Amino acid sequence: MIYPDLAPIDWTALVGGDADASAAITARDRKLAAATKLWAVIEPLARRLEESDATFTCSPTVLSREPYAARWYLDLAGLTSKLIAKLRPSFKAAGLTVTPETIATNLAQGRTVSDEQLERFSVWINELLLELYPAPSRSHTLAYCTALAMAGARIDGQVRNMSGDDAVLILKKLLVGAFSTRGIQIETQARAASGWLAFDPATDLMEQQWLRFGGRLICEFVAGGNRPDIKVSINGVVILLGEVKGRTDLSNVWESWMPQINGHLQTWAAENSLAPRVFFGTIITQQMIDGVTPGGTRHTGLKAFSNSGLLRAAYNLTNVVEGDAGSVAAFDDLIDQFARNL
Incomplete structure (x- = not known):
């Protein structure tokens, strides 16, 4: 059977997560991804500058040849954006x-900078570097x-200034890690028709809208409207649809959050009745599961969605990352169900 036969929801393992934990996890992943990309740029640049005796000496020739050299010299001078403004x-x-700063950005992005401006930049930064580094x-x-x-x-x-869906990034990282551990080929695609690229640690997963595993299983992350946050297909057949929530403000859970989930599940059930519908969240409380507020008001919670057949499985992403046994087992079961079709 092509559709995943998912294990029953472990409601006990589902509770957990908090805003600080999910934010910290995502910040760590973003920093590590950025550091990997940085290393791929700065290490060979530093080597080439040393070989040409240009580590501390800027010139129009170096700037024209090395797109990231201007940034190197600004960093060497300890110049942040705020400090540059003061200068x-x-x-x-x-x-x-x-x-x-603009010159460094333009060069790094392949834009043209006049020879005159390259010369004036070189004279200006060299004076600073000579003062700082006799x-x-x-x-x-x-x-x-x-x-x-x-x-x-x-x-x-x-x-620190980044916004966006932290939960989606956490889910992507978990998927890549799980399939990598199983030795399954991983590819990414940032934009439609841009072509599949082999995944490597320097890949910025936040920018990737599609992940492909084993050459067949595709996870699509193109949300908006009633579209699922994650759509999984194999050989063109949709086999799973998912809602991904990383919201940290729980004050409007019953006013907008849970009703929105309900509406999405209803729509997806009508459009793809055979594909199981699942929920991924970074914060899941007992109230969200039972649908009962501290004051005793009753709402439709995750358990009611499950009992009605709208929801097939749910996963607490924060608990998975933190190694909670029940949560990890549930997520591993999901991956194993995907992998059996590869």
Whole structure:
């Protein structure tokens, strides 16, 4: 049978998770992914700069040849976005018509920067570097560590400011980890018709809308409207539809959150009656399961969805990541059901 035969819901294992835990898990994953991408860029760049005696010396030639060199020199000078803004009189006096930050960004993204601006940037940053690193103190190791430290701080700041569906990223990471452990081929696709690429640790899973396992099983993450947050298909047949919730504010669970889930489950049941419908959440409370508030008001909870046949399975993503035995067993069963078709 192509459809997964999922184990009954372990309601006891389902309870758990909190806003801090899910946010911390996602922040960690984003930082590790960014660090992996950073290493792939900065390590070979540092090596090439050292070989050309350009570790501490910027020039238009180096900037034209190395798209990320401008960022390297800004990091070497300890220049954050806020500090660069304070140095406006300095770089304006040097003849720069845009900020050094903009020049670094444009070069990294492959945009054209005039030779004149490259020259003026080089003169300006070299004066700063000479002041910060007198010739006797210059060491490639020091430069490398400084650039990494500055880049790491920038990543931390970016992750802190990120928004989006943390739960979806956690689910993607769990899927990739589970299939990888089972030795099953993993591919990703960021945009429609962009082509499948072999997964590697540097892949930013947040940007990937499709994951393919074993060349056949496709997990689609293209939400919106009544579309499922995750749609799983094999050979073109939809075999599972899922709602993914990472919301941290539980104050409106009964006003909007659970009614929305109910509406989605109803729609998906009508459109794909054979495909089981499942729920993934980072925070699941006993109230959400039973549908009874502390004041005794009764609502339709997850257990009622299950009893009516609308909901086939539910998974607490935070509990899975934290290693709760019952939650891990339930998620492993889901993966094993998928894998038996590969």
